[in-house]
Amino acid sequence: MSQAIEIGAVCKTFGRKTVLKDVSFLVPTGSVFALLGENGAGKSTLIRSLLGYHRVNSGTIRVLGLDPIRQPMEIRRAVGFVSDAPAFYEWMTVEAIGGFTAGFYPAGFMENYLKAANDFQLPWSTKILDLSKGMRSKVALALATAFQPQLLILDEPTSGLDPMVRRQFLESMVDRAAAGQTVFLSSHQIHEVERVADWVAILHQSILQVVEPLETLKSSISQLSFSMRDPLLPLPSLLDACKVIHSAQTGRAWLLTIRDLDASIESQLQTSEQIFDVKVVRPSLEELYIAFTSNHEAR
Amino acid sequence: MWTQLLRKDARQVLPSISFCTGIIVIVQIVSYFAFLYQHETIDFGFYNALAFVGPVLAALACAGMSIGNERQSRTMHWMSSLPVPWHVSLLSQLLVSLLGIVTVAITTFTIAAVIPDARRYDSFLPQNESDYATLPWLLTYPAIVAEIYVFSILFLLIIDEPLYGLAAAGFATLFVNITLCAIWEGNFEVEFFRTPELGKLDAGLKEKLSELDPTA
Numbered sequence: 404m405s406q407a408i409e410i411g412a413v414c415k416t417f418g419r420k421t422v423l424k425d426v427s428f429l430v431p432t433g434s435v436f437a438l439l440g441e442n443g444a445g446k447s448t449l450i451r452s453l454l455g456y457h458r459v460n461s462g463t464i465r466v467l468g469l470d471p472i473r474q475p476m477e478i479r480r481a482v483g484f485v486s487d488a489p490a491f492y493e494w495m496t497v498e499a500i501g502g503f504t505a506g507f508y509p510a511g512f513m514e515n516y517l518k519a520a521n522d523f524q525l526p527w528s529t530k531i532l533d534l535s536k537g538m539r540s541k542v543a544l545a546l547a548t549a550f551q552p553q554l555l556i557l558d559e560p561t562s563g564l565d566p567m568v569r570r571q572f573l574e575s576m577v578d579r580a581a582a583g584q585t586v587f588l589s590s591h592q593i594h595e596v597e598r599v600a601d602w603v604a605i606l607h608q609s610i611l612q613v614v615e616p617l618e619t620l621k622s623s624i625s626q627l628s629f630s631m632r633d634p635l636l637p638l639p640s641l642l643d644a645c646k647v648i649h650s651a652q653t654g655r656a657w658l659l660t661i662r663d664l665d666a667s668i669e670s671q672l673q674t675s676e677q678i679f680d681v682k683v684v685r686p687s688l689e690e691l692y693i694a695f696t697s698n699h700e701a702r
Numbered sequence: 703m704w705t706q707l708l709r710k711d712a713r714q715v716l717p718s719i720s721f722c723t724g725i726i727v728i729v730q731i732v733s734y735f736a737f738l739y740q741h742e743t744i745d746f747g748f749y750n751a752l753a754f755v756g757p758v759l760a761a762l763a764c765a766g767m768s769i770g771n772e773r774q775s776r777t778m779h780w781m782s783s784l785p786v787p788w789h790v791s792l793l794s795q796l797l798v799s800l801l802g803i804v805t806v807a808i809t810t811f812t813i814a815a816v817i818p819d820a821r822r823y824d825s826f827l828p829q830n831e832s833d834y835a836t837l838p839w840l841l842t843y844p845a846i847v848a849e850i851y852v853f854s855i856l857f858l859l860i861i862d863e864p865l866y867g868l869a870a871a872g873f874a875t876l877f878v879n880i881t882l883c884a885i886w887e888g889n890f891e892v893e894f895f896r897t898p899e900l901g902k903l904d905a906g907l908k909e910k911l912s913e914l915d916p917t918a
Contacts, residue, residue, distance in 0.1 A: 454783065479785040486783070490776035494713065506706035507784050 406465075407432045407554050407585035408453060413462030415448055421609050422448045423459070428604055428614040430587055435580045437596040437617075438589040439692055440606035446589040447487065449606070450558050453587075454484060467554055480508075483552035487559035489543035493532035497525050497542060501549070508550040519545035523568065537564050544572060548579075555579065557588040561595065573599045597688040605695045612695040621685060624648065624694075625664040629672060629681040630655045639678065641671055649694035660686065660694035703786065707794035711768060712801075718763035719802040726756040726810045756810035757803050757847045762868055764799035765854030770864035803847060850875045 408430035415423040422445045430436045440446045451457045452464055455471030455478060464470070469477050491500050497520060505512040520527065523541040531539065544560060555576075561569040569592065576586045577599050590596050596603075597617070604614040613620065634655045646662040664683065672681045686694070730752050772778040781791060853871035861867040 456782070476785050476787060479783060484783045486779065488776070490780050492710065492714075492777055493775070503706050503710060504784065506703055507786055 405432045406430060407434075407467060408436075408587060409463070409465040410449075410453075411463040413449070413452065413459045413464060415445070415452060415457060415459045423452075424609045426462070426606070426609075426611045428611060430585060430602070432585050433580055433583050434601040435576050435586045435588070435599050436602040436604070437600035438587065438604050438606060439591075439593065439596070440589070441696055444606040444696075445609045446606055447558055450556055450587075450589060453556060454478065454482065481553045483547035483550065483555045485540075485543045485547045485555075485557045485560045487562060489539055491531045491539070491542065494530060496528050496530050497534075498527050500531060500542065500546065504546050504549075511551075512549050515551065516545055516549035519548055537568070540564055541568065552584065554585045554587065557586065557590075559590055560588060561590060561592055569595060570598075593689045593692055600688075603688065605692060607696040617688065620691065621688070624660060624662050624686060624691060626684050626686045626690060626694075627657075627659045627661055627664060627669070627672075627681070628684075629657055629678050631657065632677050632679065636677060639672065639675060641668055644668075649697055651697075660691070703790065704794065707786070707791060708798060711795050711798035714771065715764050715767045715798055715802050718767045719760060719806060722756060722759045722763055723806050723809050726752055726759070726806070727813055730810065730813050750814055753810040753814040754843065757807040758850055760803045760806035761799075761847050761851040762854055762871070764802050765851050765858060765871070766864055766868055768795040768799055769855050770858040770867060773858060773862075774864055799851060803851070807847075846875065846879060849878065853878075 406429045410429070411427050413423050413426045414421070426445075426449065438446050438449070448457060452459050453466050453471060455475035458472055466478050467481050469481075471478055492503075495503060501513055501516040501520070505516065520542075523545060525538065525541055525545065526534075531542065534542065540560065540562070541564070544557075547555060547557075561572060564572065573592075573595050576588070580586055580601065588596070600617050602615070603617045603620060605612045615623075632655070634652075638657070642659070645659070645664060645668065647659050648662060649660040651658045669681065669683050672678050733752070769778075772781070782788070850871060853874045854868055857870040857874065858864060858867040861870060
């Protein structure tokens with residue numbers, strides 16, 4: 404499978420602050436790739452580096468096979484981008500902003516924009532100034548998708564959208580991916596992302612914690628919960644062999660997030676005298692996200 | 703591409719250009735009638751100075767609206783995501799600003815020239831040799847306006863707050879011009895700092911001094 408985005412050992416600092424530390428991953432063409440991370444994790448910096456706004460200190464970035472620093476115009480012609488707070492000329496109407504932007508793209512832009520604006524029920528002759536935040540986000544999305552970009556990069560695209568439109572929009576991303584377009588999005592709406600993403604990357608404190616297909620990630624990680632009869636006793640030694648991503652203790656109760664949990668360990672725990680109420684569940688993406696970004700001590 | 707950019711930039715600076723022109727023209731006309739009513743003569747020094755203020759205001763306003771406003775409202779960020787080379791975008795803003803400044807200059811100077819009395823009295827052009835070096839000032843005037851515009855753009859790009867950017871540009875222009883004039887005057891004996899008014903004051907002072915000390 405060809406790669407829409409290739410990021411290799413990227414480091415970026417602002418002054419003394421490290422924003423991206425040795426980040427590497429590939430985004431397959433035709434996928435919906437979700438980049439998750441807390442505020443300040445480095446998501447926006449990474450996105451801006453993909454578009455050539457920031458020069459990284461070290462490492463390589465290729466977007467659709469292009470170098471963002473050397474070929475920024477080629478990238479802007481092929482990539483649709485929606486920032487987290489899109490800003491337009493407030494005196495322009497919804498129609499005028501489409502007409503203005505159409506001048507920079509090939510023919511057919513305005514027709515696609517009109518269709519997207521109709522889908523989003525945008526008031527055609529209303530000025531941007533008079534639009535709500537959600538409506539502005541819709542204008543941004545309509546503009547970014549109107550030229551049928553090969554790659555769509557969305558930085559928190561659904562913030563400000565009502566749940567109905569948010570769902571409608573994210574589902575349209577799946578259709579785009581099915582049509583061969585690649586969607587790279589960062590979002591805090593983990594529930595929504597879970598429904599549409601093929602791949603997930605989690606960035607935490609400037610370091611990439613995990614990057615995997617969502618299904619693989621969810622099927623390889625288990626949440627093991629149990630209670631100890633004596634809370635002062637250490638955890639059973641058979642758990643030492645497990646790859647624990649995150650552990651949390653509340654009184655007698657333990658919650659471990661474990662990769663590739665062996666079924667035999669579960670059965671051994673079930674029969675242990677010191678342990679009761681053993682449960683193994685498949686975590687949701689939100690639980691995985693918390694496990695990967697939590698600062699609780701992992702064993 | 704050019705049509706869209708020029709139209710957008712023209713729309714951006716139009717309110718400020720209209721405002722500058724309107725303010726200067728109104729003050730020119732009101733002051734004209736006020737002087738006539740009160741003194742029956744016109745202080746054309748003040749009157750002509752208004753014409754010179756217009757393009758300076760327009761330079762500040764054009765830079766403020768095209769760069770400062772775009773930066774403040776973050777439309778510059780959105781524009782940078784479009785396939786428009788930055789130099790094309792900047793050139794469009796420069797062209798529109800130049801057109802705006804020239805429009806203001808033509809309007810204000812035309813008004814200063816068309817009022818009949820302006821020709822008979824003290825116009826902004828040197829009338830006789832006793833006027834000190836007004837002509838070099840006139841020749842450097844477009845350069846100063848351009849300088850204000852360029853400094854405004856530079857400082858608006860560097861400083862986040864547009865008002866501080868414009869103020870810094872004003873100070874930078876003053877500093878550079880005073881320094882240049884001082885160097886020029888020292889090297890070429892051109893009297894940049896001597897306007898007709900200063901010349902008269904200078905002559906008056908010399909007269910007083912000679913009265914006090916005839917040997918001096």
